[in-house]
Amino acid sequence: xxxxxxxxxxxxxxxxxxxxxxxxxxxxxxxxxxxxxxxxxxxxxxxxxxxxxxxxxxxxxxxxxxxxxxxxxxxxxxxxxxxxxxxxxxxxxxxxxxxxxxxxxxxxxxxxxxxxxxxxxxxxxxxxxxxxxxxxxxxxxxxxxxxxxxxxxxxxxxxxxxxxxxxxxxxxxxxxxxxxxxxxxxxxxxxxxxxxxxxxxxxxxxxxxxxxxxxxxxxxxxxxxxxxxxxxxxxxxxxxxxxxxxxxxxxxxxxxxxxxxxxxxxxxxxxxx
Numbered sequence: 445x446x447x448x449x450x451x452x453x454x455x456x457x458x459x460x461x462x463x464x465x466x467x468x469x470x471x472x473x474x475x476x477x478x479x480x481x482x483x484x485x486x487x488x489x490x491x492x493x494x495x496x497x498x499x500x501x502x503x504x505x506x507x508x509x510x511x512x513x514x515x516x517x518x519x520x521x522x523x524x525x526x527x528x529x530x531x532x533x534x535x536x537x538x539x540x541x542x543x544x545x546x547x548x549x550x551x552x553x554x555x556x557x558x559x560x561x562x563x564x565x566x567x568x569x570x571x572x573x574x575x576x577x578x579x580x581x582x583x584x585x586x587x588x589x590x591x592x593x594x595x596x597x598x599x600x601x602x603x604x605x606x607x608x609x610x611x612x613x614x615x616x617x618x619x620x621x622x623x624x625x626x627x628x629x630x631x632x633x634x635x636x637x638x639x640x641x642x643x644x645x646x647x648x649x650x651x652x653x654x655x656x657x658x659x660x661x662x663x664x665x666x667x668x669x670x671x672x673x674x675x676x677x678x679x680x681x682x683x684x685x686x687x688x689x690x691x692x693x694x695x696x697x698x699x700x701x702x703x704x705x706x707x708x709x710x711x712x713x714x715x716x717x
Contacts, residue, residue, distance in 0.1 A: 448661060448682045451673060453693045456665035459686035460505035468509045468684075469660035472648045472672050474519035475499065477548070480534025484689040489535045492546070500555050502665055507559050509663065512604040516561065517651045519643065520548045522568065523593040549597045561601040567624070568597045569631040569647070598629070598651065612657025615679060624654045648675040656681060670696025 445464045446452065452459050478495045481488045490498070506516060525545035532538055549566070557563065616624075623630070632646040648671055652662060658680040664672035667685030669692055676683035677700060687693050 456686040463509045471516040510603045648672040
């Protein structure tokens with residue numbers, strides 16, 4: 445088992461193999477989207493068949509390292525699409541369809557179920573950076589309307605049993621529990637762009653509060669700017685993560701060194717309304 449409460453600068457496929465079997469309580473992650481984002485040193489323009497194979501490989505390792513009552517939360521787009529021209533510009537590869545539409549979270553679910561994961565639910569949230577985009581396709585016509593989907597989803601699965609074997613200390617209010625179990629989450633926006641696609645700390649914080657106990661070990665194979673680790677430190681969880689970019693690891697470690705709470709908490713660690 446690698447040392448906990450550290451972010452390792454390495455490819456997650458190499459790092460995951462260094463973790464012991466059944467050593468992780470909860471995985472919270474958002475893998476590269478593969479839609480042409482200019483990450484620091486990651487090719488986000490893979491052919492989709494290669495991306496799905498990569499997804500299968502890291503999910504297999506995640507399945508191995510999870511405890512039998514362990515859970516996993518994977519954040520990705522519910523549906524993504526753009527024109528043939530725009531897609532080719534982003535992906536630097538030719539396609540033979542006029543409009544490219546994919547449903548990443550559905551494909552990840554299919555891959556995970558084949559590996560052995562069991563389905564629990566999907567929580568959805570609105571990416572406000574996409575909510576005001578307009579792309580109608582055929583205007584006022586059924587010919588070829590384009591439906592914009594500004595939502596991301598958090599696929600929640602588990603390894604063998606959903607109910608935790610042992611109880612622990614939880615940190616969630618009655619109101620938050622009710623809101624989160626409804627499956628439509630209000631996620632605060634990330635005001636500072638630390639990386640090209642960093643998600644708000646509110647996202648892993650909600651997963652961690654709802655699905656883990658104090659002292660649990662939380663894994664993020666794609667740690668990025670350290671958002672999951674920051675949430676863990678604030679909530680009294682142990683963490684371990686992997687990130688291929690040294691630049692992003694440095695950003696993450698700097699964030700972890702700052703003993704400040706996010707702006708949606710007061711000094712008593714109570715969530716503001």
